[in-house]
Amino acid sequence: MAYYDEKISFFRRQVVQKKHNESKLKELYTQRETLNIKADALRKDKLDEQVDVDRLEGHSLTAFFYNVIGKREEKLDIEREEAYAASVKYDVVSRELSAVNEDIKFCEAELRELHECEQQYAQAMMDKLKAIKSIGTQAAEKILRAEERISYLEKQVKEIREALEAGQAALETSNSILSSLDSAEDWGALDLMGGGLLSDMAKHSHLDEAQQQVEYLQVQLRRFKTELTDVTIHTDMQISIDGFLCFADYFFDGLLADWAVLNKINQSQTQVQNIQSQIEHVISHLTTLLSATDKSLENEKVVLNDLIVKATITD
Numbered sequence: 001m002a003y004y005d006e007k008i009s010f011f012r013r014q015v016v017q018k019k020h021n022e023s024k025l026k027e028l029y030t031q032r033e034t035l036n037i038k039a040d041a042l043r044k045d046k047l048d049e050q051v052d053v054d055r056l057e058g059h060s061l062t063a064f065f066y067n068v069i070g071k072r073e074e075k076l077d078i079e080r081e082e083a084y085a086a087s088v089k090y091d092v093v094s095r096e097l098s099a100v101n102e103d104i105k106f107c108e109a110e111l112r113e114l115h116e117c118e119q120q121y122a123q124a125m126m127d128k129l130k131a132i133k134s135i136g137t138q139a140a141e142k143i144l145r146a147e148e149r150i151s152y153l154e155k156q157v158k159e160i161r162e163a164l165e166a167g168q169a170a171l172e173t174s175n176s177i178l179s180s181l182d183s184a185e186d187w188g189a190l191d192l193m194g195g196g197l198l199s200d201m202a203k204h205s206h207l208d209e210a211q212q213q214v215e216y217l218q219v220q221l222r223r224f225k226t227e228l229t230d231v232t233i234h235t236d237m238q239i240s241i242d243g244f245l246c247f248a249d250y251f252f253d254g255l256l257a258d259w260a261v262l263n264k265i266n267q268s269q270t271q272v273q274n275i276q277s278q279i280e281h282v283i284s285h286l287t288t289l290l291s292a293t294d295k296s297l298e299n300e301k302v303v304l305n306d307l308i309v310k311a312t313i314t315d
Helices: 002-057 061-068 072-113 117-134 140-192 196-227 235-252 256-260 262-314
Strands: none
Touching: 002 072, 002 117, 002 140, 002 196, 072 196, 117 140, 140 196, 140 262, 196 262
16 A cells, blocks of 8 residues: 555645646736836836936936026936936846746746646546555545545645745845845944045945845745745735735835935835834744644644554454
């Protein structure tokens, strides 16, 4: 009987992986469609903002008007900031879209390799059923039902663990962002006290680090949400998870020159702390869910073992 159990266990793991990939792929297709629409809109914003900059830098009537009233440089600074912010947002979405496409390719490749696993699993179960019936036991159906329950619970455990790994990775990155912002805040305070060029450069260096990490965190948050596709969560938490996809948008609002002001850095810290709190809340829920699912899985394995032992003794 061990021979059948090994085959069933192998194909069952493949079936679990196939179903998980199918759910992920469905979510990824939806994300790709949304990101394509978003990228198109941001590309237009980026081009429009650059046109405004070019108009003021050139010899247009708009440039002449602001030059006459003595506010050309002030207006040009604002337009440059808006153009750069639009460019940053477009770059973030482009990286997200690239990451989603890579995930799609990976899932599709795995699914091609697993396309026959369900038939193989069904055949292995049929072979085991025949073997059990051949020795005259009446426990065949109970054993098969226990196998199916174990299969479902193993799938849940795998999905919860993968979601936890994604959440922990996002949490670590959010900690790194806070560290960079804290350093920028310290150098910014020194800059206000006359720290000079060195403190100003150090402050912006840490802000650059934070910007790069936020772009990476946005990709991680999207993957975290994807891993949660098959995990059952309550409605309030679902709303929180949906917010993961917009984090970079509101983080980069009011970017650039205003960031040099300490209260803007403080606002950015608050935004990161808020998303961090949401991540921790989901991780806590997943940890509790994993513990309960693990316990149920162990109980089902005990039930299955007892059924097999009884069937063997009976026969």
